[in-house]
Amino acid sequence: MIEARNLTKRFGNTTALNDLSFTVPARETFCFLGANGAGKTTTINLFLGFLPPSAGSALVCGKDVAEEPEAARALTAYIPEQVxxxxxxxxxxxxxxxxxxxxxxxxxxxxxxxxxxxxxxxxxxxxxxxxxxxxxxxxxxxxxxxxxxAQVLLLDEPMSGLDPKAANDFCELLRNMNARDVAILMVTHDLFRAREVGHRLGILKAGELVEIVHASSVSASELEEIYLAHMHDAAGKAA
Amino acid sequence: MIARQIAGKDLQLVFRNRRVMAVFVAVVLVMLGAVLIGAERTASFDRERGSALAADREVWLGQGARNPHSAAHFSRYAFKPLPALASFDPGTVDYAGLAVWMEAHRRNPATFRYAESAGASSTFESLSPAWVLQALVPLLIALALFPSYAGEREDGTLRQLLGTGVTAGAVFAGKLLAALRLLLLILLPLVALSVLAVMATDVDTHQPDPLLRTLCLVAVYGLYLLSFCLVAIGVSALSPHRRSAAIALFAFWFVFVVLVPRLAGDLALARTPQPDATEIANSLGEIGMAFWDSEELRESARQRAMDEYGVATVEDLPIDYAAYELQFSEEYADPLYAKVYRELNGVHAAQERTLSTLSIISPTLAVARLSAGLAGTDRAHHLAFTEEAELHRQEIIKQMNDDMMLNAGDAGYSYQSDPAFWEEIADFHGSLPPLSRFAGRYLWDVIALLAWLGAAFLFARTAVARAGDMERVR
Structure with a gap:
């Protein structure tokens, strides 16, 4: 199981992640969607113990990554964009x-x-x-x-650059991993693959989890609309 | 356990690198050549020494009836005994002189320098196993270890490795273990070859503490090369790419192994210049004549002889006074010669102190001094030979003066010794001093080497910790 409890990460005056809380049980794939700089990779780094949290905690199968990084990583497999x-x-x-x-x-x-x-x-x-x-x-x-x-799989843009057949094969592999009681946290830009493989999809915007969508409850176009609405909102606010 | 896995993988990568393996094979071949050349050269020196000693003895014994003082001028050679370890590290053998001519009235410096008779090849340093270990093996280490961290960083495998739960400390332990195994793989054949060559080197002289000296040599080279391994790991850990690591390590090798030792030699010479050879020769000549040119000294010799034998005139002496005067002049000159040589040796000692101090800048300087010292071929061992030769000279000249003094009667310089007397004049065989005699002399070099090792370890440890942090925040 993967769990974030009020997870916060600041770099100087910049807040990369703010009060993030979610849980990914075994046999589930949770996908984080978001623009560049939304805090997706920071989340992965916090679960890998590569970065210490500023507040809150990241837990892998009940083990606090900041307190027991080696024990937590022993239960974790990590697949980056380029293995x-x-x-x-x-x-x-x-x-x-x-x-x-x-x-x-x-x-x-x-x-x-x-x-x-x-x-x-x-x-x-x-x-x-x-x-x-x-x-x-x-x-x-x-x-x-x-x-x-591994009981936990962390994926950082794993299908970026894969051809459609290879991406399809990879999605199948992730489903097989779920079947082996593995909890998967995947960060991606690819809405369609995320919907295909994920059970729940979290939209990250400026370090905050703004919405969680159940993949089975939305079509691909509806997901895109929801995602873009949040992004336009961000763009509007920025303007 | 994890360190062993990482070390095994690292070595597998080294063995699959054709360039490294080609250089490794080349270094082993060069080492083999150096071992064979060193063993043959030392054995050849020893053979020449043996045949020169035999020829010198034959001429000496065959000189027939002759005045002993005339024989003392003709005199004999003291040939330097060479240790078997000279085949490993020739040290000063090439240029410090291999023989001393032991004649009456004059303490001569060692002559017959190999470098003088080597022609154009004397420009180049002798190829020896010690040189291969001091200069070439550090380059091989740099070549084998430059991708240690930089390669992993470039390929992304360092982050992957740290992501599996392996700590930065375990990665460092693995890299260090790989370096140690590599070192062992390099050193084992080289040490085995060297030991075989030293054992096979046919020399007459017994070298004390051969096992202790060999073990110390292995330890000294082990520590020296380990410090290069640590530097290579540290530099690799701080380098973003393989290429920058390779360039930095090559520059390090060039500066600390090639350049600094050369500059240190020049600096030592600039700080304490070598005395003018002509001036030294003149000083020695003046000492030889000082007694004979001084009527005051000659009078004091006459007075001492008369006091010693309780007679009123030289003519009443029961001995040959000319021989007494000869011996008196020897005893007068001996401390003066000792002073000149002490001053000359003081210059060399000051130069060596400079080199020893500078060994804190380059471990190659420290290891070169330790290596020659342990092999028994450094200047300290050479001085032990010249001192022993001088004592032998004083003894045989006295023996000949005594023969004339006691047996010449009124014949004086017309007296001729019986040919059987020449057999009483002992050959100079020389002995090699035990290591304990010079132990304190190398203390600073040992400290410098250990300081280098400690600094290299701290550098590598800090660099590796920084590398781990850098990977995590990428």
Whole structure:
């Protein structure tokens, strides 16, 4: 479970996040939508323990990230916009290395199963990662999360730049992760993919959570209207 | 556990880097060449020393009946004993002189410098295993470790790594462990090659404390190279890209390994200039003649002889007075020679103190001094040889003067010793001093090396903590 309790982050006089509170239970995907600078990546960084909160707390499976960062991160998998892999290692070797950091022994067959479950083609397992496309890297990122048996998945623009087929495959992978009791927090600009994969969608504006929408209750065009209304409101206020 | 995983992955990346592996193979080959050249050169020096000693002995013993003072002028050579470790680090062997001519009336400096007979090649420093470890291996370390953090940052894997729950401290421990393993991989073949070469070096002289000296050499080079590993990790941690890390480390290597030691040598010479060689030769010549040119001194010799034997005139002496006077002149000149050499050695000591002080700026200076000291080839060991040779000279000249004094009767300079007497004049074999004799001499260099290691560790630790913070807020 992912939980934000009155989470606030200030950088000097600028408030990046203000009094953010939400909960993402297991088997649910919560998507944050918002313009650049809305505080989406700051939220991810707070849950990764990369930044300390100014007030409030970020909890992963009940563990306060600021107080127990290593324990919280041990339960968390993180997939950025561009999954970073060691280019000179193969996909399998990358997976083996990152899986080994969890401190638990993962058998080679489990690793292979993880790559298969993530949808990476078998002939790519032992190719060096320098030859991988972005979609293949994202799949290895998912395989790492599977091998780690993460209970929480944090995604920062994971489908940006993926072709439609790869993005569709990735959405399917996220649904499979949900089926494994994983709670997912994804930040994205992509309203349509967010609606496709998310259960609830939170709209962030200038560091505040202005609305939460249930994905099943709105059509794609309605979601766009809601989102743009908030953005225009922001633009109007700014003007 | 995590550190081991990170270290294993880092080494895997190093081994897959063809450029690093090519340089590694090249360094091992250069080392192999250096080991073979060093071993052969030391063994060849020792063979030449053996054959020169034999030739010197043969000529000495074959001189037939002869006046002992004439023989004392003809005299003998003291050949410097070379330690087997000279094949690892020749130190001052090339230019400090390999033999001292031990003659009457004159204390000669060591001659037969290898550098003088090496022709055009003397311009270049000898290729030795010590030089490879001091100069080339730090470059190999820089080449292997520059991507340590900078590569991870450029590829985005550092943030990925920190995002898995691994602490910045664990990443540093992993990087350090990888560096230590790499160091071990570099040092093991090099140490094994060096030990084999030293064992195979055929020298007659017994070097005291060979195991202690070898272990100290391994420790000194281990600490020296470890400080380079830490600097490489630190620089890599602060560099945004591989290229900037590589450039910074190459500049560091050039300045601290190549430039500073050269400038330090020039600075030491500028601060304490070498005395003029002609002036020294003149001083030595004047000392040799001082007694004979002074009627006052000669009179005091006569007076002492008469007092010693309780006679009123020189003619009443029961000994050959000419030989007595010769020995008197030797004993008069010995402390004067000692003073000139003490002053000359004082100049060298002042130059060495400058170098030793500057070793706080460059660890290469500290390690070079320690290495030659431990190998038994530095100036201190050379001075021990010249002092021992001088004592031997004084002893054999006295032996010959005594022979003439006691056995010449009225014959004086016409007296000829029995050819069997030459066998009583001992050959100079020389001995190598134990390490404990010079232990205090290298204290500052040890402190400088440890200070470098400590500073490198703090630098790396701070740089790595900063790198972790930088990644988190990206």
């Amino acid at each position: 970073a892999l060691y280019p000179e290692l193969t996909g399998f070797e990358n997976l083996k290395f990152f899986a080994s950091l969890g401190g638990t022994d993962v058998s080679e067959s489990d690793l292979i199963s993880g790559l298969e479950a993530a949808g990476l083609q078998q002939d790519a397992f032992h190719q060096r990662a320098v030859t991988y496309s972005k979609g293949m890297r994202q799949k290895v990122g998912i395989a790492i999360a599977l091998a780690k048996r």
